[in-house]
Amino acid sequence: MPQVLEFKLPDLGEGLTEAEIVRWLVAVGDVVEIDQPVVEVETAKAMVEVPCPYGGVVTARFGEEGTELPVGAPLITVAVGAGTEPTDGAAPAPSGSGNVLVGYGTDHSRPARRRRVRPAAGGSRPVAAVAPAPVVAAPTTPAVAVGPVPVISPLVRKLARDNGLDLRALTGSGPEGLILRADVEAALRAPSSPVAPVAPVAPAPVPLAAVEGEVRIPLKGVRGAVAEKLSRSRREIPEATCWVDADATELMAARTAMNAAGGPKISVLALLARICTAALAKYPELNSTVDLAAKEIVRLPSVHLGFAAQTERGLVVPVVRDAQNRNPETLSEEFGRLTELARAGKLAPSDLTGGTFTLNNYGVFGVDGSTPIINHPEAAMLGVGRIIPKPWVYRGELAVRQVVQLSLTFDHRVCDGGTAGGFLRYVADCVESPAVLLRSL
16 A cells, blocks of 8 residues: 655755745646655745655645745655655655755756646545545545644644644544644633534734725745845944945946957946955955854955845845956856846855845936945945936046946944945045056956
């Protein structure tokens, strides 16, 4: 008789503890192969296809699309028959399967969906559906006797676990014995009495503000991660901002000459990034972080340059590794590659972590200036406004020049205003006269 195995949401790494189901890639009754992706989830950092370590027939799915699951919560159950074994030849240890997650270091196409075995008459539900008859015999006992307990959501499972309630002792009042929140709450109110099915709790009255058009958007996923990081930055970092206007006419002319010479096109962002790495070599205080526990300032040896990218999923900050070793051409290529991945939602967590300094080009939104919030735990961020024609005194005469506003927000714990001002002035000098940069190359 086939063995029914439960596959739980694995630890996705990088400190992530939960993920939202975006799209199921298999249905109850589908035959899946070992390491075939079964669900697409969204974490606070990336979209991920999660592969299952078992080969067999999907007998149950847990969670609707849009449901947020904690790490360790059941995803699916699979009936493993003769000749179909888990990846390690035995039932998995509680710590997880150990297989590579698609999108976390790999980039291969999704395996084609296998043939689908029709479930028993009556259809199946997306949560804890019974396996099809040809593979698993119809149960004579409640579904909870084998495999995971059918619970409507991970929050209900957590409520029972936090209160020491054994879900197997309950009889669910939902469809096909599904355990609802009302069932758990009834059991907690009368733990010594037999638990009978109860009707779901009626929804709470809707606040008047909601009736009048109030919209509530959950702070989760990318938006939630950004909110937490920005809040932590403001709580922990005593930041200050200085800014300066710079004549970028010569920088734009230099870019035009570089691109006219042939080869890959060089972006303005790449030129500004190269200027930043040179400035950080002169002012390494700004390429650092503060270790509060040790009460130390940690100066970092490499510049891992983050850059703000707006996507449909929200603001993300991809990181260019070892930017100090790159020239404008390779910087442009890497910015382009990471931006495409960001817009497609395919950035791996390693592409979004480990930054030491951030470059924020908010000029693409048509604004001149800003006071950016530092990307915790970094020590500084350079903001760049739009480059537009403005009246400017050039060589003693009034002229129309390409002007940009530069702003530097810095952690006042790592340096004083003189260092921050020196950094920003050096950046502005390189923008106004790119030849200044040649002296440091």
